[in-house]
Amino acid sequence: MSAVLENEEILEGGSRENFTQMAGLDTGPVSVESYRSPELYEREREQVFGRAWLYIGRIEELPNPDSYFVKDIEVRKASVLVTRDKQGKISAFHNVCSHRGNLLALQPSGSQSRFTCAYHGWTYRNNGELIGVPDQGRFFDLDKKKLGLKSIATDIWEGFIFINFQPEPEVSLKEFLGSYGEVYAGVPLVNNHQTMVIEAKFNANWKLIADAFAEAYHVPKMHPATLAPGFAHPVKNKFARPLAGLTYGLHRSFSAYGDPEYVSPPDSHVERLACKIDTGSLLGADLSEEVLRLRAHPGVNPTKLPCWSADVTWIFPNFNIDYSPGGYWTHEFWPTSYNTTRWVLTIRMPIATTVRQRLQQEHYAARWGEVVLEDVTNCERIQKGLESGAINVMQLQDGEMLIRHSLHVLDKWMEADTVAEAMK
Numbered sequence: 001m002s003a004v005l006e007n008e009e010i011l012e013g014g015s016r017e018n019f020t021q022m023a024g025l026d027t028g029p030v031s032v033e034s035y036r037s038p039e040l041y042e043r044e045r046e047q048v049f050g051r052a053w054l055y056i057g058r059i060e061e062l063p064n065p066d067s068y069f070v071k072d073i074e075v076r077k078a079s080v081l082v083t084r085d086k087q088g089k090i091s092a093f094h095n096v097c098s099h100r101g102n103l104l105a106l107q108p109s110g111s112q113s114r115f116t117c118a119y120h121g122w123t124y125r126n127n128g129e130l131i132g133v134p135d136q137g138r139f140f141d142l143d144k145k146k147l148g149l150k151s152i153a154t155d156i157w158e159g160f161i162f163i164n165f166q167p168e169p170e171v172s173l174k175e176f177l178g179s180y181g182e183v184y185a186g187v188p189l190v191n192n193h194q195t196m197v198i199e200a201k202f203n204a205n206w207k208l209i210a211d212a213f214a215e216a217y218h219v220p221k222m223h224p225a226t227l228a229p230g231f232a233h234p235v236k237n238k239f240a241r242p243l244a245g246l247t248y249g250l251h252r253s254f255s256a257y258g259d260p261e262y263v264s265p266p267d268s269h270v271e272r273l274a275c276k277i278d279t280g281s282l283l284g285a286d287l288s289e290e291v292l293r294l295r296a297h298p299g300v301n302p303t304k305l306p307c308w309s310a311d312v313t314w315i316f317p318n319f320n321i322d323y324s325p326g327g328y329w330t331h332e333f334w335p336t337s338y339n340t341t342r343w344v345l346t347i348r349m350p351i352a353t354t355v356r357q358r359l360q361q362e363h364y365a366a367r368w369g370e371v372v373l374e375d376v377t378n379c380e381r382i383q384k385g386l387e388s389g390a391i392n393v394m395q396l397q398d399g400e401m402l403i404r405h406s407l408h409v410l411d412k413w414m415e416a417d418t419v420a421e422a423m424k
């Protein structure tokens with residue numbers, strides 16, 4: 001169950017939909033225990049990150065046969081090697097030598113068809129097969145066929161590569177994504193040509209960093225000069241109320257408001273230069289055919305109201321994809337302990353072909369830097385506040401429905417003995 005607005009009048013202070021109850025969630029205060037408990041974190045490591053499908057990278061990170069990348073997944077204490085073999089097949093392995101456990105690939109990415117361990121020289125093909133053991137005759141009954149790299153289940157949805165640490169995943173990626181995977185299938189993922197990555201570590205639980213991007217209620221207070229002028233409205237939508245709040249089984253989205261009439265003020269010279277004001281507005285800056293197809297996709301902006309700025313969507317447990325009028329970006333929230341997190345924001349941009357476009361991109365990147373600094377400012381303070389024990393529950397309003405849903409799903413995974421049960 002879920003809800004979208006049918007017109008924008010409700011934003012002007014009249015009656016409004018209740019996204020929380022429409023999504024079948026209760027409305028009471030919510031426990032903060034999982035943000036501060038080392039024991040619950042240990043349980044999350046197994047019950048959630050040990051069983052859910054986890055996003056690990058895009059297919060563009062493996063552009064050619066023999067491309068590979070390595071990523072540390074701290075919450076599983078794993079180093080993961082993701083390869084594309086000569087046939088184009090993408091696979092993931094534990095990046096661990098079968099001899100005595102040394103890490104195998106030592107560079108974060110590159111191109112090679114085989115990997116040789118730095119310790120004694122055991123060599124593996126990029127499909128995991130062990131193909132070389134120096135002085136093999138001195139081993140006892142060594143069966144190379146059984147000593148390939150330990151594989152990790154891998155599957156791909158819309159170019160997003162997911163892995164699953166269960167030796168035999170209880171559900172397929174398709175089942176795991178469920179209706180989210182269907183609704184957002186086929187969205188043109190524009191601007192995969194180059195990326196800007198912002199990565200940071202925080203002394204805060206991973207869900208606190210995630211929560212900073214899961215609602216727009218904070219926009220007027222936290223982003224008064226950067227986002228509020230275009231993504232709230234002094235009369236029509238003072239509190240940046242969302243247009244829709246939707247749940248898709250384990251996953252969820254909200255549609256953020258944007259003022260289609262917003263144009264940069266006359267004294268914002270750089271912004272005016274950077275934004276394509278001749279197309280009418282900030283939100284209308286990119287009108288390429290691909291972008292227009294993105295906006296027309298039935299899953300994107302389910303209200304189809306013009307006052308829309310982004311679908312902020314979440315794939316359980318720790319992956320966020322944002323679809324906006326100008327393209328898409330992603331966030332990953334990786335726990336590194338119960339109260340530390342590694343966060344990765346990846347923004348996509350086209351290769352600039354004009355000076356103006358280059359300027360727009362610089363402005364866009366700088367603006368992003370400002371906005372995310374505003375977003376994460378509170379996180380470490382909140383961690384301290386929660387760890388103080390002063391409060392045991394938090395109060396969530398309707399616009400914070402995604403946080404409530406995320407914790408609701410998390411609770412189910414923490415308790416359930418099987419994934420099938422957790423997904424009910």
Ligand code: FES
Binds near residue numbers: 097101118119121122
């Ligand atoms: S640990 Fe890799 S070859 Fe010995």
Ligand SMILES: [Fe+2]
Binds near residue numbers: 212213218219222375
């Ligand atoms: Fe924000």
